[in-house]
Amino acid sequence: MSTIFTVAQQKALRKTELLVATACSNPPGALTVETFDQLSDSLCKVADLADFVKVGHPDPAFRKAAEKACINIGTAVEKLNTNVDLCMSLKKLLENKEVLETLDPDTRKVAELLMFDFEISGVHLDESKRGKAVSLNVNLLDLNNEFLNGSLLPNRIEKKALPEHIRHLFSIDGKSIQIGSLHADSPNELVREAAYKIFLYPNSSLLHCLDDLLACRNELAKLVGYETFAHRALKRTMVETPETVMKFLELLTDLMPWDHPYFSSAVRTASLYSPYFSLGACMGGLNMLFSQLLGVSFQNEQPMAGEVWSEDVRKLAVFHETEGLLGYIYCDFFRRPDKPHQDCHFTIQGGRLKEDGEYQHPLVVLMLSLPPPTHSTPTLLTPGMMENLFHEMGHAMHSMLGRTRYQHVTGTRCSTDFAEVPSVLMEFFATDHQVVRKFARHYQTGQPLPKTLLSCLCESKRICGAADTQLQIFYAALDQVYHGKPQNRSTTDILKEMQEKFYGLPYVPNTAWQLRFSHLIGYGAKYYSYLMSRAIASMIWRQCFQKDPFNREMGERYRREMLAHGGIKEPMLMVQGKERIQTLPCKVVAKCILWFGVEQKKTHLNNLLNPCLFHKEIQKWPGEYYCHLLEVIGFVIGFQAVDSPLFSLYPLQGDGGFMGVCPTNLHVFCGFGEGIRLCPSLHPVEGALGVWGPGSFVKGCQVPVRPKQELGSHCQQ
Numbered sequence: 001m002s003t004i005f006t007v008a009q010q011k012a013l014r015k016t017e018l019l020v021a022t023a024c025s026n027p028p029g030a031l032t033v034e035t036f037d038q039l040s041d042s043l044c045k046v047a048d049l050a051d052f053v054k055v056g057h058p059d060p061a062f063r064k065a066a067e068k069a070c071i072n073i074g075t076a077v078e079k080l081n082t083n084v085d086l087c088m089s090l091k092k093l094l095e096n097k098e099v100l101e102t103l104d105p106d107t108r109k110v111a112e113l114l115m116f117d118f119e120i121s122g123v124h125l126d127e128s129k130r131g132k133a134v135s136l137n138v139n140l141l142d143l144n145n146e147f148l149n150g151s152l153l154p155n156r157i158e159k160k161a162l163p164e165h166i167r168h169l170f171s172i173d174g175k176s177i178q179i180g181s182l183h184a185d186s187p188n189e190l191v192r193e194a195a196y197k198i199f200l201y202p203n204s205s206l207l208h209c210l211d212d213l214l215a216c217r218n219e220l221a222k223l224v225g226y227e228t229f230a231h232r233a234l235k236r237t238m239v240e241t242p243e244t245v246m247k248f249l250e251l252l253t254d255l256m257p258w259d260h261p262y263f264s265s266a267v268r269t270a271s272l273y274s275p276y277f278s279l280g281a282c283m284g285g286l287n288m289l290f291s292q293l294l295g296v297s298f299q300n301e302q303p304m305a306g307e308v309w310s311e312d313v314r315k316l317a318v319f320h321e322t323e324g325l326l327g328y329i330y331c332d333f334f335r336r337p338d339k340p341h342q343d344c345h346f347t348i349q350g351g352r353l354k355e356d357g358e359y360q361h362p363l364v365v366l367m368l369s370l371p372p373p374t375h376s377t378p379t380l381l382t383p384g385m386m387e388n389l390f391h392e393m394g395h396a397m398h399s400m401l402g403r404t405r406y407q408h409v410t411g412t413r414c415s416t417d418f419a420e421v422p423s424v425l426m427e428f429f430a431t432d433h434q435v436v437r438k439f440a441r442h443y444q445t446g447q448p449l450p451k452t453l454l455s456c457l458c459e460s461k462r463i464c465g466a467a468d469t470q471l472q473i474f475y476a477a478l479d480q481v482y483h484g485k486p487q488n489r490s491t492t493d494i495l496k497e498m499q500e501k502f503y504g505l506p507y508v509p510n511t512a513w514q515l516r517f518s519h520l521i522g523y524g525a526k527y528y529s530y531l532m533s534r535a536i537a538s539m540i541w542r543q544c545f546q547k548d549p550f551n552r553e554m555g556e557r558y559r560r561e562m563l564a565h566g567g568i569k570e571p572m573l574m575v576q577g578k579e580r581i582q583t584l585p586c587k588v589v590a591k592c593i594l595w596f597g598v599e600q601k602k603t604h605l606n607n608l609l610n611p612c613l614f615h616k617e618i619q620k621w622p623g624e625y626y627c628h629l630l631e632v633i634g635f636v637i638g639f640q641a642v643d644s645p646l647f648s649l650y651p652l653q654g655d656g657g658f659m660g661v662c663p664t665n666l667h668v669f670c671g672f673g674e675g676i677r678l679c680p681s682l683h684p685v686e687g688a689l690g691v692w693g694p695g696s697f698v699k700g701c702q703v704p705v706r707p708k709q710e711l712g713s714h715c716q717q
């Protein structure tokens with residue numbers, strides 16, 4: 001089996017050489033970009049496949065071979081990213097205005113993105129430093145692997161260390177017990193506690209690995225000219241800098257309450273729901289949803305001999321009612337020994353327009369760890385599993401519906417801030433009563449999900465929303481600090497501090513959760529993306545689907561304006577379309593402020609001016625409001641990066657209320673018309689009612705104020 005990968009690698013590397021020669025010898029033009037995309041396609045085809053096989057294949061020999069292939073291709077990519085001749089061919093193109101003008105916008109954008117890859121890899125350095133950058137990168141490939149593998153391994157403990165009556169709930173291996181997850185949905189408190197302490201028990205070699213990895217990332221970032229690894233990672237994202245991310249997180253934390261209705265009723269009563277969520281019913285639900293929204297349906301297809309890695313993998317062909325075949329999804333849904341407990345989506349082949357004019361169909365794998373069916377019962381999903389299925393399917397459809405010319409920017413190959421938007425949006429569908437009602441059927445009786453259970457399920461999502469957001473803020477902050485300036489203390493000490501600051505629950509001694517934080521590898525300094533994506537997904541849901549989640553017109557718009565473009569368009573522009581940018585945030589903010597009770601104006605003004613009362617007020621909000629708040633703040637940060645002047649002052653619907661955002665420190669505040677002085681220059685806003693976020697609640701901050709006519713036009717919506 002290792003030979004298969006060796007052959008594939010050699011083929012890809014030979015093709016690479018030819019393509020590099022072509023790129024370097026041709027005159028600059030569209031062909032240059034096409035050649036680069038072919039280059040990336042041929043390497044990605046091997047690397048992406050290997051990326052999946054090293055995690056998902058049941059045969060350890062395959063996994064090993066794939067791991068080796070990943071490292072070899074990764075090394076080749078790093079060398080290409082510092083190949084000066086190759087970079088020059090692109091540079092010549094980007095510097096040639098005449099030729100540049102003949103290119104279509106997509107081609108130009110891809111050229112810029114490719115150039116950026118060269119820049120952050122250190123192509124501008126002298127030869128010895130370039131060599132150093134390559135070797136650091138290669139070293140990182142190893143460290144990444146080591147950490148990723150270690151983070152997924154179960155911890156072992158002697159059988160007799162656990163009380164007898166709970167042993168059978170874990171997997172027993174001779175004299176020892178293996179614990180490979182937190183068992184968070186176990187109804188037994190002792191099981192959860194044991195799993196927490198054992199699964200998170202620190203492993204010293206993995207702690208070292210993490211230290212080395214963070215140090216190596218830092219060294220690399222400095223070498224290529226960035227202050228920290230986070231600064232390098234955040235270039236070209238919506239937020240741009242680590243400072244903005246931290247502000248985003250702190251702003252959110254300030255607005256979150258500390259109480260945790262953590263175990264939602266739906267989690268505790270998962271067994272009540274499962275009979276209604278058979279895998280068949282859920283897949284049927286997805287099929288119905290996609291066919292109504294987008295005219296897309298799934299068909300089971302028989303894989304060819306040797307095409308799949310395990311017998312229980314299903315192959316789905318995705319068809320559009322008029323466009324025909326869009327691509328294939330391989331569904332690897334069931335638990336297997338040795339298969340990581342991880343829900344994820346792998347791109348195996350990206351879509352692109354081939355040289356012969358045909359479209360290269362995207363191929364993806366969806367990996368879940370569902371219980372396999374037995375001879376008497378189908379696979380039954382808990383509400384959490386059902387939501388995860390919808391989430392991962394969102395990623396798959398992002399790939400299926402993308403129709404970019406270049407694979408470099410197809411589907412999920414977009415800015416990390418945006419990649420989770422389509423999947424998180426699917427979670428909204430998965431917990432909407434109009435959607436769930438249509439597919440949840442008892443697997444024995446065919447009865448629909450009882451109304452009380454249905455509303456309880458959709459409600460619990462909202463309650464969990466705030467607590468879950470809090471947890472995500474903590475993860476994101478931890479990721480930022482790890483990738484910021486090197487610190488003279490252990491990763492566990494940092495975890496402890498961040499957990500207390502951002503999460504509020506105390507650290508449990510002798511645990512090292514960071515060693516299970518496998519997203520540190522893939523996301524490195526971009527874990528905040530999950531929250532950012534959620535803010536945007538929430539906005540899309542409300543704007544397009546909340547009223548009617550089956551609306552075809554909205555579905556088509558969503559596909560046309562967002563999914564089809566992959567990473568080629570500025571995410572924030574996709575969310576809105578330039579012309580609508582100005583009016584939407586105020587609608588949401590208006591809502592937030594109405595909930596505040598500010599519609600009764602003066603009576604509540606004092607409340608807003610008093611930070612303590614402000615916090616008390618917030619405590620009373622039902623969970624769902626945090627989503628809205630998240631939306632607002634996400635928007636603030638997102639739009640700032642796209643078009644900052646717009647963000648100075650937002651009028652609210654109705655009579656003269658406004659929301660302001662200080663362009664320099666991201667304070668958000670709101671007020672009413674009487675406070676606005678109609679002066680076009682930078683002017684303090686008097687009577688601003690409250691500043692949300694760190695800093696003073698009482699004082700407004702300096703913002704440019706817009707003329708009345710302009711404000712007026714924004715108000716009409």
Ligand SMILES: [Zn+2]
Pocket residue numbers: 391395420423
């Ligand atoms: Zn995801």
